[in-house]
Amino acid sequence: MSTRARRYDAHVLRRDVLSPHLLRLTLGDGLVDFESTGIPDEWVGLIVPGQFQSRYYTVRSWDGRELVLDVVVHEVGLVTEWASRDCVGDQVTVTEPRGSFAMPGDAEWVLLVGDLTAMPAMARIAETTLAGADPVATRIWAEVPDNLTGYLPEGPDVTWLEPPGPGQSGLAAVVESIDWPSGEGYFWMAGESAQMRAIRKHLMRDRRLPSTAYDVMGYWRGASRRQPRAVDPGPIWRAGKAAGKSDEQIWAEYDEARDG
Numbered sequence: 001m002s003t004r005a006r007r008y009d010a011h012v013l014r015r016d017v018l019s020p021h022l023l024r025l026t027l028g029d030g031l032v033d034f035e036s037t038g039i040p041d042e043w044v045g046l047i048v049p050g051q052f053q054s055r056y057y058t059v060r061s062w063d064g065r066e067l068v069l070d071v072v073v074h075e076v077g078l079v080t081e082w083a084s085r086d087c088v089g090d091q092v093t094v095t096e097p098r099g100s101f102a103m104p105g106d107a108e109w110v111l112l113v114g115d116l117t118a119m120p121a122m123a124r125i126a127e128t129t130l131a132g133a134d135p136v137a138t139r140i141w142a143e144v145p146d147n148l149t150g151y152l153p154e155g156p157d158v159t160w161l162e163p164p165g166p167g168q169s170g171l172a173a174v175v176e177s178i179d180w181p182s183g184e185g186y187f188w189m190a191g192e193s194a195q196m197r198a199i200r201k202h203l204m205r206d207r208r209l210p211s212t213a214y215d216v217m218g219y220w221r222g223a224s225r226r227q228p229r230a231v232d233p234g235p236i237w238r239a240g241k242a243a244g245k246s247d248e249q250i251w252a253e254y255d256e257a258r259d260g
């Protein structure tokens with residue numbers, strides 16, 4: 001049996017510019033079987049036309065018909081370049097969602113720290129922690145290059161920070177200077193991978209937090225370039241499409257070429 005995550009073909013219904021570095025893509029038309037995990041930082045893999053490689057994007061919202069992804073525009077990048085153009089009407093593939101946020105039921109507070117790529121998850125997490133009769137006190141540190149007033153829901157205590165430079169992050173130092181609340185709580189953070197490694201060490205060694213009290217995820221890699229694939233999927237995909245093959249057939253051939 002295949003262990004590959006389930007995939008859904010969808011179309012870009014709308015593309016809205018939220019800020020100079022953030023685009024909102026609304027996908028639909030093909031997602032009838034899509035099911036949310038309900039975990040507020042859930043993400044999908046997104047495969048854009050002509051590509052095999054996926055990039056991960058947080059499900060900003062899913063209403064049973066339309067899936068909203070908020071996409072950061074970098075200097076270069078596979079999804080960046082595609083999304084920077086008019087992509088409305090394009091067919092994309094998304095993988096089934098997965099989530100990681102696991103706040104204990106007795107948490108009295110939650111701390112959320114992240115850069116622009118983490119904003120969709122922080123917004124959705126805050127929507128859930130602040131909902132209901134018994135909201136959980138929510139603090140957010142957001143390191144973003146744009147003015148995103150109004151992007152986060154009303155309620156959390158938000159500290160806006162400017163990135164130290166393009167493609168840089170100072171979040172490790174920010175976390176070390178946090179005045180930690182007392183009582184039971186949960187810490188969630190996402191951003192550049194090298195910063196996240198430093199923060200995990202800090203939480204384990206200095207704060208001595210059990211692993212159930214935090215979730216720290218590397219969302220992107222700054223310094224090192226991606227390793228080129230041993231077999232470039234692009235030509236295989238194009239040749240397969242030109243020959244009228246299905247995505248499943250093309251994937252099988254790609255796996256064979258890579259493993260062979």
Ligand SMILES: Cc1cc2nc3c(=O)[nH]c(=O)nc-3n(C[C@H](O)[C@H](O)[C@H](O)COP(=O)(O)OP(=O)(O)OC[C@H]3O[C@@H](n4cnc5c(N)ncnc54)[C@H](O)[C@@H]3O)c2cc1C
Binds near residue numbers: 055117118167217226
């Ligand atoms: C679980 C998860 C959820 C995520 N959710 C979101 C989301 O909701 N929205 C979102 O925009 N991103 C999100 N990301 C991050 C996103 O997957 C990466 O930033 C991805 O690399 C962007 O793809 P790209 O094709 O534009 O650039 P790539 O082709 O992957 O990278 C091209 C170049 O850009 C650089 N680069 C990549 N990301 C950044 C960055 N953030 N800042 C500066 N330089 C960068 C790389 O180092 C590389 O040199 C998430 C990642 C994970 C793991």
